[in-house]
Amino acid sequence: MKLLSPAISRLARLRQWRIEQWMQNPVAVQREVLQDLVTSAQYTEFGRKYNFSRTFSLKEFKQAVPIHEYDDLKPYILRIMAGEQNILWNTPINWFAKSSGTTSDKSKFIPVSEESLRDCHYKGAKDVLTMYYNFNPDSDLLTGKGLVIGGSHTINQINEDVHYGDLSAVLLQNSPFWGHWIRTPELSIALLDEWEDKIEMLAKNTIPENVTSISGVPTWTMVLIKRILDITGKSSLSEVWPSLELYIHGGVSFTPYREPIRKLIGKDINYLDMYNASEGFFAAQDNPQEEGMLLFLDHGIFMEFMPVEEYGKPQPETIGLQDVEIGKNYALVINTNGGLWRYLLGDTIQFCSRNPFRIKVSGRLKHFINAFGEELIVDNSDKAIAIACEKTGAIVADYTAAPVYFNADSNGAHEWLVEFEKRPEDIGRFAYELDSALKSINSDYEAKRHRDIALGMPIIQVLDKGVFFAWLKSKGKLGGQHKIPRLSNERKYVDEIKAMLAARPGT
Numbered sequence: 001m002k003l004l005s006p007a008i009s010r011l012a013r014l015r016q017w018r019i020e021q022w023m024q025n026p027v028a029v030q031r032e033v034l035q036d037l038v039t040s041a042q043y044t045e046f047g048r049k050y051n052f053s054r055t056f057s058l059k060e061f062k063q064a065v066p067i068h069e070y071d072d073l074k075p076y077i078l079r080i081m082a083g084e085q086n087i088l089w090n091t092p093i094n095w096f097a098k099s100s101g102t103t104s105d106k107s108k109f110i111p112v113s114e115e116s117l118r119d120c121h122y123k124g125a126k127d128v129l130t131m132y133y134n135f136n137p138d139s140d141l142l143t144g145k146g147l148v149i150g151g152s153h154t155i156n157q158i159n160e161d162v163h164y165g166d167l168s169a170v171l172l173q174n175s176p177f178w179g180h181w182i183r184t185p186e187l188s189i190a191l192l193d194e195w196e197d198k199i200e201m202l203a204k205n206t207i208p209e210n211v212t213s214i215s216g217v218p219t220w221t222m223v224l225i226k227r228i229l230d231i232t233g234k235s236s237l238s239e240v241w242p243s244l245e246l247y248i249h250g251g252v253s254f255t256p257y258r259e260p261i262r263k264l265i266g267k268d269i270n271y272l273d274m275y276n277a278s279e280g281f282f283a284a285q286d287n288p289q290e291e292g293m294l295l296f297l298d299h300g301i302f303m304e305f306m307p308v309e310e311y312g313k314p315q316p317e318t319i320g321l322q323d324v325e326i327g328k329n330y331a332l333v334i335n336t337n338g339g340l341w342r343y344l345l346g347d348t349i350q351f352c353s354r355n356p357f358r359i360k361v362s363g364r365l366k367h368f369i370n371a372f373g374e375e376l377i378v379d380n381s382d383k384a385i386a387i388a389c390e391k392t393g394a395i396v397a398d399y400t401a402a403p404v405y406f407n408a409d410s411n412g413a414h415e416w417l418v419e420f421e422k423r424p425e426d427i428g429r430f431a432y433e434l435d436s437a438l439k440s441i442n443s444d445y446e447a448k449r450h451r452d453i454a455l456g457m458p459i460i461q462v463l464d465k466g467v468f469f470a471w472l473k474s475k476g477k478l479g480g481q482h483k484i485p486r487l488s489n490e491r492k493y494v495d496e497i498k499a500m501l502a503a504r505p506g507t
Contacts, residue, residue, distance in 0.1 A: 023294070026295075027321050036300075039052075062304075069343075094161050095163055095173075110278040113339065121280070124299055136270065147216075149217070199224055202224055214244070215248040225264045246270045248274055254271065275293055280299070283358075295356075301334050302335040305331075310331075324354065326352065348377070369414060378487055380441050393422070399484070400485055401414050402414070412454060413457065419468055420462065435458050
């Protein structure tokens, strides 16, 4: 493996020119992607319905095809799962990525074509490696193994030809043979479905390896690291894996986790943010000195950007790359080489730069609090939590927040359920710093907090360690892809957690 690293580094540098080509011609490249998608799907059932063979411009395409959410495409997807083909895409769909989260009790099944595997997910992974080597040409990343902390990897067979699993399972099952040489754990452990057993097996089987990188959602990565330290008796992960040099994270904002993970690792390493979902590989951090992730424009996905104020309108408007504004919230609308057409993903993004186009994930369309006109989004709350931790010496493991509505005795407020890794000495001070940070970040929040007229001070409820874990487990949602919902405009999650605590013996 030591001999492989210089060779891989040279190959990665040779690939860099391809990335620079689509970076330099973003709008033209995206138009070519759309033309390829429409041409490929023109004789599918969907393509015939919307007259793809006579669609020659983006304007015509947007006029013909409405915005779709999952339930709009679900009838087509169910037919494909039953064995029909040439419905949404022109090549066979034999795999589905099962996508589910805490926002819904129902699962979504995202079609995965050969093209979406090859030209999106795997191409994106190769580009991540290329970009990393571009800034770290002397890296020893491939002298060891990459620890992949995926989700629940059970593969389910619908019929002789059609299977589904979560995205990490689909990618593992279809990855090239050489991929297994540079990854840990072995496939039999990666495919375990029971998450608590899996953490134990992951820890025990990866401790002897020379791990140089870790990929996974921060919450579950922290759980695994703590278990590894318990087993080994070491004080930091760098004592277990001295060659560890990279942590690849995604799925949630890394802002609240950076400091606790740095302390668990025990030394400075490289961090890389990725935006890879069941629907596609959208972006990854290309430059550690710049904010945001480079938008992947030549990976089989044509993107539109819906200003969030358009959401819910009968005919919402979308714009293209040439019209986006830095710092504005957009809902991502995608057209993919797996057969998703003008599909509203549900994530909201903000552009950090236009040359090149870099983005950050700011939240979810349905993950916000706007009960009093404060328009609080996850990007705001993550930053404010990080500031409050810095000011008070606290470390937050996880949190969720929801509105407290007006009643006869009090005005509104936000209730925050917080699990601390390191509790602040004064919770009141933490609440004050959180409130101050939110005011400095969000002018709408600041206006609603004026003299406590509409919105009172944040209400902080401190949870014992493990409460969020227990809540996810009670919902059957343990695993790498399941995350605590940061913000909600209703009290469903907060009330569920509080009810669970109230039902415990001795409470």
